[in-house]
Amino acid sequence: MMLKHVVTLITILFVSGCSSLVLQPQPSSVNSQQATAGSTGVSAVDKLIAKGDVQRRQGDYRNAAATLERALRLSPQSGGAYLALSRVRLDQKSYGEALQLAEKSLSLSADSKRAQKEAWLVISEVKKRRGDINGSLEAAKKARRL
Amino acid sequence: MSSNESNGNKPPRKKKAARKKAARKKAAVKPSSKKAPVKKKAAAKKKTAVKKAAAKKTVAKKPASKKPKTSNSKSKVAVNKRRSMLRILGQVALLFTLIMGGYLIYLDAVIQSKFEGKRWQIPAKVFSRPLELFAGANVSQEQIEYELQQLNYRRKKDPNTLKPGNYARTDSGLQIRTRGFDFWDATETGSNISVDLKANAVDDVIVNGKGDEIARLEPVLVGGIYPAHNEDRVLVTLDQVPSALIGALLAVEDREFYEHWGVSVRGIARALFANIKAGGLRQGGSTLTQQLVKNFYLSSERSLTRKINEALMALLLDFHYEKDDILEAYLNEVYLGQAGQRAIHGFGLASLFYFGVPLRELEVQQIALLVGIVKGASWYDPRRNPERAKERRTQVLSLMLDQGEIGQAEFDRVKNKPLGVIKKPVYVDERYPAFMNLVRQQLKQDYRDEDLRSEGLRIFTTIDPYAQHQLEKTIAKQLRSVERYQGEKYQTLQAASIFTSANTGEVVALVGDKNSQYKGFNRALRAYRPIGSLIKPVVYLSALEKGYTLASLLKDEPIEIKTENGELWRPDNFEKVSHGEVILQQALAHSYNQATASLAMDVGIEKIADRVVSLGVEKDLPKVPALALGAVSLSPFEVATLYQTFAAGGFYTPLRSIRSVMNAEGKPLQRYGIDVEKRISPEHTYLLTAALQEVVTQGTAKTAKRYLSEGLKVAGKTGTSDDQRDAWFAGWSGSYLGVVWVGFDDNLKTELTGATGALPIWAQTMAGLTQVPLKPIQPESVDWYWIDPKEVARSKPHCDGAVFVPMIESTVPTKKSSCSETGRVFNWIRKLFD
The missing domain is CATH 1.10.3810.10 (Biosynthetic peptidoglycan transglycosylase-like)
Structure with missing residues (x-):
């Protein structure tokens, strides 16, 4: 009986672990998180990133992008702003742009493991949706390592 | 009425109530201005009525023509004469009525077609980027005040009694009362902003009593794209007009505006009386409606016919449209x-x-x-x-x-x-003609010229008025100084430059002529000149990508290269001296031509040419050995595109001059978002940036420190073409990328180099801007090592010839240098005996 419970639990954990790769409904769990990581060190800009995140979750992509671009103009070295913008592009199914913005975010987020992890998750998601399962798994692995 | 202001004995009118009453009255009896089909029906009815009347007359004529003639009696003759006279008169009257009717219909059509359609061609308005203030923003008080002056804010003494459009200095910074503005993403309402500044940065911003906010000032209007007839206007709706203005206008120009029918008999009588009394033409009796008709539809000639037309059209206009519509049109016309x-x-x-x-x-x-x-x-x-x-x-x-x-x-x-x-x-x-030129060029890809000139589009650009001001000022000053130093021949020396935001590629300043107000040839976009050593970073990047390290040894010695047409190419160094074995970083920092040519031969010219293209300069390049030393002509804009990829961390980021476009009503039409694409690995970007920082600390651009704090850690490259015909500098900090070109239009030789001609402009402009240091982000797979270049081995700081360079893990030599093996004390003793 005990064994059955353990097996069930492991199965659930396994399935939920893979869900972002396999069973993902729209929008992805990558994007349903509350807030994008990567504090810019400037709270006014962080607020803009948070606002952009909210606008994206409401499906208001156009304004989300405008808000986040404003954030990255004010704090051009902010990996977080690029990351949040890459999520907007992901939700808009602009995978090429999402990938590039996530890469840009990675290049700026050396000091934030969390931001790097989230960027790799976006990259993994993009690759999965483009059918590159190996690339997706590879990126997810990088995310897990962080 | 024009100038009917002479008496004022009437009691104050209850203006608003009267206006409303009049408006209600009109609404009840007249079709709304927006109901065009109704008007068309009315016109059609009129036409039918005229036709019917004409038909009746024709019928009535027939019996008359059949009457028998009675020529014997004189009285009968007289009667007949009278009758025929009457008939002719009748016919003339009929003809007149017909013509007048037709004419009225024509006038009516003229009035309606213009009033219903697009009344005015509104030029596109071009705005700068808005200045945004928030805790942590790198901006000086001088810059904020400059921006406020551009926006025509008035400086007041007392920070507590500011009105919109006012500001005052405080102990800790500035107090600003903004006007508010409709932006793409939000409407900023007029706010009370308190800005605290410390050491060229904003310490805190309080907006309407709330801390930690972003205050966005209005953007500066920097130009327009005008219709051919050069009429310019900013459209206002009636509700945007202060009631005092309407009150004053009606009091002065047309007191009975809301009562008369477009023409005021009382007004004319009063003007006539005043004119007789004054013994000359002092007053006109025109209503606002007549004035509008005159401006809108008629020529300025002073004839009776025009006056009659004006009155008729005013009546028709008043018949068709609401008073408020007419007033609004007048206010704009x-x-x-x-x-x-x-x-x-x-x-x-x-x-x-x-x-x-x-x-x-x-x-x-x-x-x-x-x-x-x-x-x-x-x-x-x-x-x-x-x-x-x-x-x-x-x-x-x-x-x-x-x-x-x-x-x-x-x-x-x-x-x-x-x-x-x-x-x-x-x-x-066009305060900034060269920048506007770029804006137009980018707009033309998406908009028709006609729309730009007439639709009242609002174009939000990236220009930073303060950066532009710094660049213009520095270019003028520096060229004057060159002329003073080098003599009269340098009077015609020219310069062009472009500054962008280092990470986003937004163009913040652009100058295409030493006279920044010059509207002609824009050198920043269209002067294609040999770029000299500015190409070298591409050569060295290609080498690093091939496996070279910054510590790899190169040979700087005479070299002969056979070109495709069989000629021998023998590049020389600028100082005509060869330096023997040098490390790659040093060869780049000092811009050694022979070492670079030899490196380029190993990397391959094809590869270098392809890399220039993949870094952003999409054009056909001459694939000849001399390409490695910059035998390619690019515009400052193209050079900036290339260097932008370096400055933006290896991401190709197209240069942009427009952020968004809104229509005349403030509805967003198009946004030009940021676009990035990775073109260089983070590792190679880091190595190249470190090498280009060496150019400024040790190499050909070290005079930059005369103007710039070394703490900014800027990176860049000098460029000088053959016979010093072109002087270039391209470089960037954490905030801005700038490219400067100096030379003669007719390609004359100069005494200048990149370091003496272009660098001072670049460095002084940079020094005038508040910015952050360049801090390249070090990838995990890169670290700094002491290397013995000769032994190609790991070394120690105390070892002879050891260089400290960043290296990618996979390229770090495993071997340890003999010096590092023997230890510090042993080496010290050995040095003593050596």
């Missing part, structure tokens, strides 16, 4: 001044033109002046004829007092105030 070729129409633009503020901010005496100018924009021009304008303003204020628009106390308070007209129009044509 009226001619109020001249700025060079541009005619200033409407109160919306006049307010900016004379006072530098939007209409809603006008004070009562300013309103009185604008209303006074209606009578004669040239005669009462407050800039040319201030006394006359002031007298006119007093007349208008008196009328406003008489009509109850203002009280005695207010009249007394404002009557002696200065005119308050800004010295020169803030709204000058």
Whole structure:
């Protein structure tokens, strides 16, 4: 009986672990998180990133992008702003742009493991949706390592 | 009516109630201006009626023609004569009625077609980027105040009594009362902003009592794209016009506006009486409607026919449209001044033109002046004829007092105030012609020229007025200094430059001529000149990508390369000296030609040419050995595109001059978002950036430290073409990338190099801008090592010839140098004996 419970639990954990790769409904769990990581060190800009995140979750992509671009103009070295913008592009199914913005975010987020992890998750998601399962798994692995 | 301000004995009118009543009356009996089909039906009915009348007459004629003639009797003859006279008269009358009817129908059509359709061609308005203030922003008080001056804010002493468009200095910074603006993403309402500054950075921003906010100032209007006839206006709707302005206008120009039918008999009679009394033509009897008709539809000739047309059309206009529609059209149409070729129409633009503020901010005496100018924009021009304008303003204020628009106390308070007209129009044509040129070029890809000139588009660009000001100022100063130093020949020396935001690729400043106001040839975009050593970073990047390290040894010695056409190419160093074995980083920092040529031969010219293209310069390049030393002509804009990829961390980021476009009503049309694409690995970007920082600390650009703090850790490269015909510098900090070119249009030789001609402009412009240091982000797989280049081995700081360079893990030599093996003390003893 005990064994059955353990097996069930492991199965659930396994399935939920893979869900972002396999069973993902729209929008992805990558994007349903509350807030994008990567504090810019400037709270006014962080607020803009948070606002952009909210606008994206409401499906208001156009304004989300405008808000986040404003954030990255004010704090051009902010990996977080690029990351949040890459999520907007992901939700808009602009995978090429999402990938590039996530890469840009990675290049700026050396000091934030969390931001790097989230960027790799976006990259993994993009690759999965483009059918590159190996690339997706590879990126997810990088995310897990962080 | 024009100038019917002579008496004012009538009690103050209950203006608003009267207007409403009139509007209700009209609404009940007249079709709304927006119901075009109804009007068309009315016109059609008229036509039918005229046709029917004509038919009846024709029928009536028939029996008359059949009457038998009675020629014997004289009386009968007389009767017949009378009859035929009457008949002719009748026919003439009929013809006249027909013609008049037709003419009225024609006039009606003319009126409706213009009033219903697009009434005006509105030029596109071009705005700068808005200055945003928040805790942590790198901006100086000088820059904020410069921006406020560009926006025509007035500086006041007391920070507690500011009105919109005012600011004051405080102990810790500035207090600003903004006007508010409709942006793409949000409407910023006018706010009270307190900005604390510390050491060229914003320490805190409090907006309406709330801390930690972002305050966004209005953008500066930097230019327009004008229709061919040069009429300019800023459209206003009736609800945007201060009621005092409407009150004053009606008091002065047309008191019975809401009562008359387009033409005022009383007005004409009063004008006639006043003219007889004065013994000359002093007053006109035109209503606002007639004035609008005159400006809108008719020529300026003074003839009876035109006067009749004007009256007829005014009646028709009044019949068809609401009073408020007519008034709104008048407020936008009226001619109020001249700025060079541009005619200033409407109160919306006049307010900016004379006072530098939007209409809603006008004070009562300013309103009185604008209303006074209606009578004669040239005669009462407050800039040319201030006394006359002031007298006119007093007349208008008196009328406003008489009509109850203002009280005695207010009249007394404002009557002696200065005119308050800004010295020169803030709204000058294309303040930044070279930048506008770029904007137009980018707009043309998406918009028709005709739409740009007529649709009243609002174009939000990336230009930073303060950065532009710094660049213009520095170029002018530096070229003057070169001329002073080098002599008269340098009078015609030219310069072009472009500065962008280092990470986003937004163009913040652009100069295409040493005279920044010059509207002709834009060198920043169109002068294609050999770039010299500016190409070397691409050669060295290609080498690093091939496996070279910054510590790899290169041979800087005479070299002969056979070109495709069989000629021998023998590059020489600038100082005509070869340096023997040098490390790669050093060869780049000192821009050694022979070492570079030899490196390029190993990397391959094809590869280098392809890399230039993949880094952003999409054009066919000559695939000859000399390409490695910059035998390729690029414009400053193209060079900036190339270097932008370096400055933006290896991501190709197209240069942009436009952020968004909105239509005349403030509806967003198009946004030009940021676009990035990885073109260089983070590792190679890091190595290249470190090497280009060496150029400034140790190499050909080390004179930059005369102007710039070394703490900024800028990276860049000098470039000098053959015979020193072109001097270049391209470099960046954490905030800005800048490219500067200096040379003669006719390609003459100069005494200048990249370091002496272009670098001073670049460095001084950078020094004028508040910015952050360049801190390249070190990838995990890169670290700094002491290397012995000769042994190609790991070394130690104390070892001879050891260099400290960043390296990618996979390229770090495993071997340890003999020095590092033997230890510090042993080496010290060995050095003693050596």
